[in-house]
Amino acid sequence: MHESMARVVMASGDHCLVADSDGSLNRCRPRRRRDPRPVCGDRVQWSADAPDGWIDAIEPRRNLIERGDFRGRPRGLAANVDRMVLVIAPEPAPDALLVDRYIVLGKALDIPLLLWCHKQDLASAAGSMPMQAIRQRCEDMAIPIMTGSTHDPDALTRLEAATGGETLILVGQSGVGKSSITQALVPTASLRIGQISASSGQGRHTTSETTLFDRPDGGALIDSPGVRTLRLDHLNPSAVDAAYPVIAEATRHCRFNDCRHGTEPDCGIREGIAAGCIDPEALKRWQRLREETAR
Numbered sequence: 001m002h003e004s005m006a007r008v009v010m011a012s013g014d015h016c017l018v019a020d021s022d023g024s025l026n027r028c029r030p031r032r033r034r035d036p037r038p039v040c041g042d043r044v045q046w047s048a049d050a051p052d053g054w055i056d057a058i059e060p061r062r063n064l065i066e067r068g069d070f071r072g073r074p075r076g077l078a079a080n081v082d083r084m085v086l087v088i089a090p091e092p093a094p095d096a097l098l099v100d101r102y103i104v105l106g107k108a109l110d111i112p113l114l115l116w117c118h119k120q121d122l123a124s125a126a127g128s129m130p131m132q133a134i135r136q137r138c139e140d141m142a143i144p145i146m147t148g149s150t151h152d153p154d155a156l157t158r159l160e161a162a163t164g165g166e167t168l169i170l171v172g173q174s175g176v177g178k179s180s181i182t183q184a185l186v187p188t189a190s191l192r193i194g195q196i197s198a199s200s201g202q203g204r205h206t207t208s209e210t211t212l213f214d215r216p217d218g219g220a221l222i223d224s225p226g227v228r229t230l231r232l233d234h235l236n237p238s239a240v241d242a243a244y245p246v247i248a249e250a251t252r253h254c255r256f257n258d259c260r261h262g263t264e265p266d267c268g269i270r271e272g273i274a275a276g277c278i279d280p281e282a283l284k285r286w287q288r289l290r291e292e293t294a295r
């Protein structure tokens with residue numbers, strides 16, 4: 001039996017598509033029912049068979065991005081990612097909590113983030129309060145920020161240069177422009193989507209799955225569908241704290257270890273709010289994510 005190495009370009013339910021070194025696609029399934037499910041970006045050993053090939057082994061992952069579904073159960077999204085590109089745009093208006101969820105996820109997995117502010121042609125809206133607040137949030141976290149649009153080739157070239165050779169994952173709300181960015185950075189993306197749909201036998205449905213494309217510069221780009229829920233129940237509260245350093249530090253100044261930051265005396269959080277160094281909206285998001293991860 002011939003066994004070879006390949007990269008998973010799409011995983012869906014019971015099957016996945018792997019790309020050989022020459023780019024050809026093969027539909028495969030895990031060999032045994034209880035085998036771990038491959039995810040987009042995995043490197044695997046597989047053997048050809050009909051109608052589907054078999055995944056024999058998944059190479060050790062450098063990282064695994066999981067997101068919690070609506071019940072909080074973690075679902076593998078992508079593996080072996082070098083950078084998470086968080087895409088926001090004036091439209092649809094950014095969701096600060098969702099942005100924070102991605103920041104927590106990136107920090108927890110130690111995957112560098114980049115904030116890409118898209119649709120700059122809608123310029124007047126680009127300076128809107130929600131956009132500004134998120135830019136500030138990322139600046140405070142030392143997350144690099146870049147701006148651009150699908151109609152600005154120079155900006156896209158800058159993104160390409162800043163991330164050369166890396167495996168990127170584009171994440172963000174539905175409609176912010178992730179697929180448009182993919183088309184711009186990977187000129188063969190449409191062709192590839194056609195091949196993927198044909199090979200998976202799922203027709204158009206496939207385009208709604210997380211998909212990996214090879215970039216012309218040797219890196220790769222993973223386009224993930226926009227999500228409404230990105231629960232973080234599978235992470236620890238300390239992962240949340242890492243994304244809110246000022247708030248986490250302030251809690252160390254509370255007199256009581258179990259301070260609820262309400263009416264307790266000597267509360268570091270209330271002092272931080274009074275001093276203007278804690279944003280009450282950010283505090284609400286921190287509390288919400290702490291609760292989610294504390295269960």
Ligand SMILES: Nc1nc2c(ncn2[C@@H]2O[C@H](COP(=O)(O)OP(=O)(O)OP(=O)(O)O)[C@@H](O)[C@H]2O)c(=O)[nH]1
Nearest residue numbers: 119149150151173174175176177178179180225226
């Ligand atoms: N004004 C403007 N519109 C853009 C730009 N880039 C993309 N769009 C439009 O935004 C809409 C959504 O773009 P997509 O690329 O499909 O967004 P997406 O993030 O992939 O959305 P999902 O696949 O649902 O997650 C489309 O109508 C695009 O034409 C841009 O730079 N400027």
Ligand SMILES: [Zn+2]
Nearest residue numbers: 254259261267
């Ligand atoms: Zn307190």
